[in-house]
Amino acid sequence: MIISVENMTKKFRGSDGLTVHALDHVNLQIQQGEFVSLIGPSGCGKSTLLRVIADLIEPTEGRVLVNGKPAPQARKDRDYGFVFQSATLYDWRTVLQNVELPLEIMGFPRTMRQARAREMLRLVELGDFEGKYPYQLSGGMQQRVSIARALAFEPKILLMDEPFGALDEMTRERMNNELLNIWAKLGVTCIFVTHSIPEAVYLSTRVVVMSPRPGRIAEVIDVPLQQPRGTDTRDHDDYFHIQSRVRSALREGSGEAADSRRLREGIGG
Amino acid sequence: MIISVENMTKKFRGSDGLTVHALDHVNLQIQQGEFVSLIGPSGCGKSTLLRVIADLIEPTEGRVLVNGKPAPQARKDRDYGFVFQSATLYDWRTVLQNVELPLEIMGFPRTMRQARAREMLRLVELGDFEGKYPYQLSGGMQQRVSIARALAFEPKILLMDEPFGALDEMTRERMNNELLNIWAKLGVTCIFVTHSIPEAVYLSTRVVVMSPRPGRIAEVIDVPLQQPRGTDTRDHDDYFHIQSRVRSALREGSGEAADSRRLREGIGG
Amino acid sequence: QDVPTVRVQMKWVTQAQFAGFYAARELGYWEEEGLNVEVLPGGPDIGPQQVVAAGGAEFGIDWLGSMLASREQGTKAVNIAQIYQRSGMRQLTWKDSGLETFADLRGTVTGVWGFGNQYPLFAALVKNEIDPDNPDDITIFNQPFDMVAFLNREIDSAAAMTYNEMAQVFEYVAEDGTFPVYTPDDVNILDLNEEGTAMLEDLVFVNEDWLAQAGNEEIAIQFLRGSFRGWVYCRDNVEACVDFVLAEGATLGTGHQLWMMNEVNKLVWPSPAGIGILDMELYQQTADIALNYEVISTAPDEGAVRTDLAQAALDGLIADYPDVDFMGMDYEPIDVAITPNGE
Amino acid sequence: MVDNTLRVTGQRLPARAKTAPPPADSRGLALDVIALVTALLVVITHHIQNPLLQFELQFGRAFRNVTLQPVLAVGLLIFAGLLLLQTQAWRSLMGRCAAAGLLVYAALVLPAIVLDANLLGAALGLPPAAFLEELKDDALRPAFETALTLSTVPALAALLCVLLLWSPWARLPHYARAVRRNAPVLLVAVVVLVLWEVLIVVFRVQEFFIPRPTTIAATFTEIYPRLVTVGWNTFQNAFWGFVVGCGLGFLTGLLSARFVSLSSALLPLAIAANSVPIIAFAPIINNWFGALNPASKIAIVAILTYFPAMISTVRGLNATSPLQIELMRSYAASEMQIFRKLRFPASLPFVFSALKVATTLSMIGAIVSEYFGGTTQGLGYRIREDAANFKYPEAWAAIIVASLLGILFYTLVSAVERWLMPWHVTFRDE
Amino acid sequence: MPAQKTSQTTWTLITIASILVAVLLLWEGLKSFSRASEYALALPWGGTLDLSNFNNQQLPHLGDIFGAFLEPAQRNGPPLYVILFRASLFTLSEAVAGFVLGSLLGFVLAVIFTHSSLLQRGLLPYVIASQTIPILAIAPMVVVWMRQLDLTALAVPVIAAYLTFFPVTIYTLRGLTSVSPLQLELMQSYAATRLQILVKLRIPNALPQMFTALKISATASVVGAIIGELPSGIQDGLGGAILNFNQYYVQSPPRLWATIVAAALVGMLFFGAVVLAERLIVRWQVKA
Ligand SMILES: Nc1ncnc2c1ncn2[C@@H]1O[C@H](COP(=O)(O)OP(=O)(O)OP(=O)(O)O)[C@@H](O)[C@H]1O
Ligand SMILES: Nc1ncnc2c1ncn2[C@@H]1O[C@H](COP(=O)(O)OP(=O)(O)OP(=O)(O)O)[C@@H](O)[C@H]1O
Ligand SMILES: [Mg+2]
Numbered sequence A, B: 001m002i003i004s005v006e007n008m009t010k011k012f013r014g015s016d017g018l019t020v021h022a023l024d025h026v027n028l029q030i031q032q033g034e035f036v037s038l039i040g041p042s043g044c045g046k047s048t049l050l051r052v053i054a055d056l057i058e059p060t061e062g063r064v065l066v067n068g069k070p071a072p073q074a075r076k077d078r079d080y081g082f083v084f085q086s087a088t089l090y091d092w093r094t095v096l097q098n099v100e101l102p103l104e105i106m107g108f109p110r111t112m113r114q115a116r117a118r119e120m121l122r123l124v125e126l127g128d129f130e131g132k133y134p135y136q137l138s139g140g141m142q143q144r145v146s147i148a149r150a151l152a153f154e155p156k157i158l159l160m161d162e163p164f165g166a167l168d169e170m171t172r173e174r175m176n177n178e179l180l181n182i183w184a185k186l187g188v189t190c191i192f193v194t195h196s197i198p199e200a201v202y203l204s205t206r207v208v209v210m211s212p213r214p215g216r217i218a219e220v221i222d223v224p225l226q227q228p229r230g231t232d233t234r235d236h237d238d239y240f241h242i243q244s245r246v247r248s249a250l251r252e253g254s255g256e257a258a259d260s261r262r263l264r265e266g267i268g269g
Numbered sequence C: 001q002d003v004p005t006v007r008v009q010m011k012w013v014t015q016a017q018f019a020g021f022y023a024a025r026e027l028g029y030w031e032e033e034g035l036n037v038e039v040l041p042g043g044p045d046i047g048p049q050q051v052v053a054a055g056g057a058e059f060g061i062d063w064l065g066s067m068l069a070s071r072e073q074g075t076k077a078v079n080i081a082q083i084y085q086r087s088g089m090r091q092l093t094w095k096d097s098g099l100e101t102f103a104d105l106r107g108t109v110t111g112v113w114g115f116g117n118q119y120p121l122f123a124a125l126v127k128n129e130i131d132p133d134n135p136d137d138i139t140i141f142n143q144p145f146d147m148v149a150f151l152n153r154e155i156d157s158a159a160a161m162t163y164n165e166m167a168q169v170f171e172y173v174a175e176d177g178t179f180p181v182y183t184p185d186d187v188n189i190l191d192l193n194e195e196g197t198a199m200l201e202d203l204v205f206v207n208e209d210w211l212a213q214a215g216n217e218e219i220a221i222q223f224l225r226g227s228f229r230g231w232v233y234c235r236d237n238v239e240a241c242v243d244f245v246l247a248e249g250a251t252l253g254t255g256h257q258l259w260m261m262n263e264v265n266k267l268v269w270p271s272p273a274g275i276g277i278l279d280m281e282l283y284q285q286t287a288d289i290a291l292n293y294e295v296i297s298t299a300p301d302e303g304a305v306r307t308d309l310a311q312a313a314l315d316g317l318i319a320d321y322p323d324v325d326f327m328g329m330d331y332e333p334i335d336v337a338i339t340p341n342g343e
Numbered sequence D: 001m002v003d004n005t006l007r008v009t010g011q012r013l014p015a016r017a018k019t020a021p022p023p024a025d026s027r028g029l030a031l032d033v034i035a036l037v038t039a040l041l042v043v044i045t046h047h048i049q050n051p052l053l054q055f056e057l058q059f060g061r062a063f064r065n066v067t068l069q070p071v072l073a074v075g076l077l078i079f080a081g082l083l084l085l086q087t088q089a090w091r092s093l094m095g096r097c098a099a100a101g102l103l104v105y106a107a108l109v110l111p112a113i114v115l116d117a118n119l120l121g122a123a124l125g126l127p128p129a130a131f132l133e134e135l136k137d138d139a140l141r142p143a144f145e146t147a148l149t150l151s152t153v154p155a156l157a158a159l160l161c162v163l164l165l166w167s168p169w170a171r172l173p174h175y176a177r178a179v180r181r182n183a184p185v186l187l188v189a190v191v192v193l194v195l196w197e198v199l200i201v202v203f204r205v206q207e208f209f210i211p212r213p214t215t216i217a218a219t220f221t222e223i224y225p226r227l228v229t230v231g232w233n234t235f236q237n238a239f240w241g242f243v244v245g246c247g248l249g250f251l252t253g254l255l256s257a258r259f260v261s262l263s264s265a266l267l268p269l270a271i272a273a274n275s276v277p278i279i280a281f282a283p284i285i286n287n288w289f290g291a292l293n294p295a296s297k298i299a300i301v302a303i304l305t306y307f308p309a310m311i312s313t314v315r316g317l318n319a320t321s322p323l324q325i326e327l328m329r330s331y332a333a334s335e336m337q338i339f340r341k342l343r344f345p346a347s348l349p350f351v352f353s354a355l356k357v358a359t360t361l362s363m364i365g366a367i368v369s370e371y372f373g374g375t376t377q378g379l380g381y382r383i384r385e386d387a388a389n390f391k392y393p394e395a396w397a398a399i400i401v402a403s404l405l406g407i408l409f410y411t412l413v414s415a416v417e418r419w420l421m422p423w424h425v426t427f428r429d430e
Numbered sequence E: 001m002p003a004q005k006t007s008q009t010t011w012t013l014i015t016i017a018s019i020l021v022a023v024l025l026l027w028e029g030l031k032s033f034s035r036a037s038e039y040a041l042a043l044p045w046g047g048t049l050d051l052s053n054f055n056n057q058q059l060p061h062l063g064d065i066f067g068a069f070l071e072p073a074q075r076n077g078p079p080l081y082v083i084l085f086r087a088s089l090f091t092l093s094e095a096v097a098g099f100v101l102g103s104l105l106g107f108v109l110a111v112i113f114t115h116s117s118l119l120q121r122g123l124l125p126y127v128i129a130s131q132t133i134p135i136l137a138i139a140p141m142v143v144v145w146m147r148q149l150d151l152t153a154l155a156v157p158v159i160a161a162y163l164t165f166f167p168v169t170i171y172t173l174r175g176l177t178s179v180s181p182l183q184l185e186l187m188q189s190y191a192a193t194r195l196q197i198l199v200k201l202r203i204p205n206a207l208p209q210m211f212t213a214l215k216i217s218a219t220a221s222v223v224g225a226i227i228g229e230l231p232s233g234i235q236d237g238l239g240g241a242i243l244n245f246n247q248y249y250v251q252s253p254p255r256l257w258a259t260i261v262a263a264a265l266v267g268m269l270f271f272g273a274v275v276l277a278e279r280l281i282v283r284w285q286v287k288a
């Protein structure tokens, strides 16, 4: 078991004194080499869950184990690659330097760093832009730079928060396939947040459907489509079948949540 | 003719001395009350086109007329509501205050401002969050706040840059319908950037397909689906038919661009 | 109601150097003359000439050298009474250094203040063929307000006013509380008066234009009469005068002010021609030094000095107060003991 | 798969494109400034080399200071290098010749000034020591005159080289634009000066309050050699005080940003140190270091500049967004790495605001420090002394030198700022 | 969470206390050490290290400094702390006036420069130049000018303001101009007036920089007020006290040190007030 989230609860206390209950007793087990998608309505706690797993914020209760060690240790061992929901590039670095950043931190030599970063930029189709500053890129391009940056150092665990949200359908499909290639080749474990049900089903081995307020795991749906995935996957009957399962799980989750919200008045101390 | 883009070219000159040719001789005419979607690959100039129309940046060549007057005049007359690709909320304002911002600027009285802002927040399903600061919201929630902000003052022309990009499918559908309601009720003219072909077709009266490098209009596709749109629209045969037309236009546009690039070696003045 | 108000600008912060003026005010001498006088304290960077020229005060206290310099620049300052009849500036060296004359200062680090106060020393040096501008001859040190550099022997000699800095050396208390550490036996006191290069110090000046206005000569005479009486009082009532000064400045040391009062009296008294009357020979000496050192570029004109007002005031006073001695020919200083730290 | 290569213009916009002149932003004049400074340094170093110029000409006397001379000589080398870089001299034959000429001159000048080894003098059999002093021995005069004539040749050649590299005639459109751009500055200057002059004359303001600009200018041309020397002395104090003060401020700022409780403890102490007026500190510092020791002046400047540097560093280092920090944390970056790669660059805008404020503060500090005793060879002493002796035109001429040095210092720091953070919004161009 | 905050405060207090104790120990330790070695330390590699900087003249005992507060400054006068307290209040009031004046001027200039690049290019160099003119050189003239204008009471505040306005200008200008282009575009899309953009975007955006400047200015205005007191001949403030104790430093070093302590306290008080204001006003958190 590579990642194990046990009974984890996360509450945010605002400066106004109100507490937001973002995640409530979440349990999740992920095996080595799995590709898990998180899907759920806006504000249900997907980003928060990813952050807790990556030890960027601490859970209020419960714990996260990665390879049997606590999450902070895993972070220190540089097991994680993280793609944030917003690109989060450093203004003062060119595109190439932004992609080089994690490699610099991990102490790779300069030439190797640059070669690797260039390769990654080519992968996300931005080879010509290495000398530009972030403000000179379009929204989708910035996001692609941040993907290149996360892939650059071949982390064991990839945590991606809506990485392809700002991409057009065609680029997105190409990126999906690139991601699957990398995943297959390196055997990384992926946790992937998306709002696109087809994308979730196409990419994942399992889809985790979340329900809002407080964030809970409503259902975990296996995706037993054959590997490697490709254009034929999209024609497969199961592909559509699973999509509609996910869709209905989502609807149920939200409905249930809406009910419970009505009971508890949504937000409380 | 409410909006008329005439022979417009936009080049960016970078500090490195390189010029990026973002838009090339774009011509576009939009009638009062139309709903036009822009669709095209990442980096093809959609955001730039929107910015030029809204007079946020100046075209290098050509001109933009709105209601027969030049774009700067239209901006001064407060004809535009703009939803940016990233939420662009002000850190120092609460959610409610962020939505109130345009109303403040236009000098509405306080009580009316707040009432209106609350109404808009309810529309985007964030009624409970009015007292929070932006950093306390999830990505999708921030984007919804920025939508509420743009709708708050009932502009004559709505320019929206991937407003629903960070929303889950269900919320997105609800937002789509809300938007169509507002559009029908107020008779606003909408220009809407999206990466989702179904969304573009569902919402629009016309879909503008753009091709990259330099940005051009590849094709303009009419969407003669009946108004008002609703669940039955999605079942309509034409709905799928037009989608595939858009899709192939997109593929062609990019292909053509690739061809012309091969001819010209990609780089030029 | 009809009492005109005038202001007098001191050259430095409140201390016994100006005791006569405080006495005149405290004892109501000016009031008796029909004047209401405000005494403005000075400080570093206060040019009384500027203040007077700008109309910030009617009377100013200044040293003769800088008064002449300012006059040349157009302030139209006129010396109307020379209070100090001799210079209180000395050059101190340590006895064990063996520097006993100005000629010995060759090759030393010699401290002296700026603001034009350096010229008497420079004149003495040149007289002894030492060029103050030539670092090979002598290193001139811009001396701060205190005597620390001298006490620390960072410099070989230091300028000192008899009434102020010199006392500071003797008032010094050692780490372990030893007092006195230094007595007059430990230092050589080089006297510029004896060298013949002294410049005249505290005087009263006014603006020429102001003086030319009708009635102002009378006011000047009234002012001088009050001032002279104040100085006479301070000569005869040293301790009482010190109290006036202390009341003005809450942070001053009593013992030190007493010493200062006594030393200042020595500079004012005796006044052979009567208090406030300028000794023309010393005036010439001062003007010559100023000219020599480019403090001024041409010899001062006639209008720079007027002794008639002081004379009129003095004559009036002698007539009004026949019992009072305005020359102080047999003035005897009192004995003031040096107190530790000037307490 | 469709390859999405952008149509990026690959044409570098060369600085000297024949067809379209490059954009005339403020950087557009960098070359001109460099060329002018190089030319000036050629002239100055030429004057320093020969006692006939150095001791007998007003201009030469201005650069008699022995610590200033090597700095000027090395400065020449640096600026010549910058000029060659800017013009990419190696690209053309003429450029290569000009570069060679300039370098030959530098090769003659550097040993002569820095090592006191005048090659030309050695060739003429003149003793090296004779170059350092005023020429008193008339027997040597003819030999020195020959040396002077001979050394004028490489100097003139060097000037010609600079001119060729610079080619101002090719940059005329630039100047037109630059003049238009900087017209406001010039206009304000002219208006203020004229008003100043006229008001004084018309209202007959006595000159001892404020002298007329023309009087100041006349005085300046008369006494500038002295001002250069004292200005240089004072500037050195300002510079080293700036380095020490800002350096310490930056370092303690770092510590404070790193250890929060340390910062809340250090801050009051820093504020305390900063609230103490220099004028109270000066005597104590003079006691500590000795009033004649430059260290006492440097310490005062350092105290003055320390605080802005420290507080801005703290503020700047904390000006990162939580997301940017999270990114670093996700790489398990060490504190040092977070500092180097995130906090430091993010803090630059703040730090540079502080450094700019500190440049002017350091000049003020260096000048004021001389008010409290010590050397008489400084700008501050001169200003105060001249003012006290009613030599107002002299005092104002000295104040002008102080201002010029301050502005120079400020401009230098601003140039570094621009160079270090081209990404910052305030420097972006459309 | 609140518990965490308390422990944070406790930690800060402990650190402050330990730093103070460390300074005290170092101070007194160095003094007694150098005294024991008779102010000269033989170095192992030859030569001696001069330790006379630690004698009572150069560095009085802390006890003596605080003792000086309690002793009268002159025979039969009030204790020094009473005098210094009055002087501090006086100087503080001048400093506050100067601070207000200077900050306003600095702010107005920054706003003007933000909106008119013409004026910025035309005037900013002179603003910088103005700061390179040593304040002590022009302070006497300012005093004379203000006297002529019959605004004598404003002379010191004006001099203090001269020292404070510059940081405010530079920092505020940087803050006002470094708004993100997107946020600015948002405002432009509303055709917001310049005033609205200023009030609703630029100023909130500049607040962190502005407060940094105000903190620097708070202490600078105290320095300015003290410097300004000298050429105005004002004896009631700390400037007068410093001048006197400086002149008589040889006679009683602890008094000058005590006055320095008082001046430092005034500065800290003022600084604290600005920090408090910042805490109350800047409550949001920056995002990406
Ligand atoms: N720093 C914070 N302080 C307070 N509340 C927060 C904070 N971060 C997130 N929240 C709240 O936690 C909840 C979950 O947020 P999260 O960002 O995890 O949602 P999400 O599932 O990623 O949504 P989206 O799809 O819109 O990105 C939201 O209600 C949000 O308001
Ligand atoms: N400020 C700028 N400076 C230089 N180049 C820019 C600037 N803004 C945009 N560009 C370039 O212009 C092109 C078009 O950008 P634009 O943001 O309009 O793309 P887009 O169609 O919105 O893409 P996306 O779907 O990824 O948001 C891109 O190649 C981008 O690099
Ligand atoms: Mg999220």
Ligand SMILES: [Mg+2]
Residues within 6 Å of the ligand: A138, A139, A140, B046, B047, B048, B085, B161
């Ligand atoms: Mg875009």
